[in-house]
Amino acid sequence: DIQMTQSPSTLSASVGDRVTITCRASQSISSWLAWYQQKPGKAPKLLIYKASSLESGVPSRFSGSGSGTEFTLTISSLQPDDFATYYCQQYNSYPVTFGGGAKVEIK
Amino acid sequence: QVQLVQSGAEVKKPGSSVKVSCKASGGTFSSYAISWVRQAPGQGLEWMGGIIPVFGSINYAQKFQGRVTITADKSTGTAYMELSRLRSEDTAVYYCARDPHEGLSWFDPWGQGTLVTVSS
Numbered sequence: 710d711i712q713m714t715q716s717p718s719t720l721s722a723s724v725g726d727r728v729t730i731t732c733r734a735s736q737s738i739s740s741w742l743a744w745y746q747q748k749p750g751k752a753p754k755l756l757i758y759k760a761s762s763l764e765s766g767v768p769s770r771f772s773g774s775g776s777g778t779e780f781t782l783t784i785s786s787l788q789p790d791d792f793a794t795y796y797c798q799q800y801n802s803y804p805v806t807f808g809g810g811a812k813v814e815i816k
Numbered sequence: 817q818v819q820l821v822q823s824g825a826e827v828k829k830p831g832s833s834v835k836v837s838c839k840a841s842g843g844t845f846s847s848y849a850i851s852w853v854r855q856a857p858g859q860g861l862e863w864m865g866g867i868i869p870v871f872g873s874i875n876y877a878q879k880f881q882g883r884v885t886i887t888a889d890k891s892t893g894t895a896y897m898e899l900s901r902l903r904s905e906d907t908a909v910y911y912c913a914r915d916p917h918e919g920l921s922w923f924d925p926w927g928q929g930t931l932v933t934v935s936s
Contacts, residue, residue: 710878741920743922743923745861745923752911752913752925752926752927752928752929753861753911753923753926754926755922755923755924755925758921758922759922764924796861798861798922798923800920800921800922801920802920803875803877803920804863804875804877804878805851805863805866805920806863807853807860807861807862807863808860809860810860810861
């Protein structure tokens with residue numbers, strides 16, 4: 710199975726900050742990576758697919774980059790609605806696997 | 817705009833089985849795949865398996881092989897996930913999610929989740 714490792718697991722930031730979350734795959738997954746945002750008690754919401762493609766309706770302050778084994782999710786200017794947990798997911802091969810999550814907290 | 821609506825919360829005894837449903841409203845999922853993902857309290861996301869209804873093909877995560885059965889009824893646009901031999905560690909929110917391609921893709925949209933509590 711492909712292991713997905715996210716860092717940091719928790720991040721404290723302020724509104725307006727630039728935030729970067731890293732996701733590393735245990736083997737190359739090309740660009741077959743998605744990012745999700747999850748708020749407490751809610752289902753995950755798709756933000757980014759194919760490593761850098763922004764899902765329709767997602768604010769442009771979210772961006773994704775990377776290929777192979779290293780990927781990043783960047784929030785250019787953190788907004789109050791962005792405090793949540795973020796997960797990466799690889800879909801290069803079965804079984805589909807997720808990273809452990811990165812919680813963005815208010816500083 | 818397809819929405820996935822799941823069945824309600826369940827409380828089960830250890831050793832029993834649970835069957836969760838996921839109905840596509842506002843469209844159909846027969847051209848796409850449906851996966852099941854679970855999330856234990858305070859934990860991350862774990863893929864259990866998925867089905868491509870139009871082909872009837874199914875993939876399961878090895879961890880759940882032999883305990884999980886995923887099916888789909890194309891006529892009603894409903895997918896099902898049945899988990900047997902329940903134990904306390906199976907207490908989790910179970911989500912269905914649509915894979916917009918025929919397997920191995922991202923997930924969008926997701927159902928609202930079904931809390932399954934396993935307790936004696």
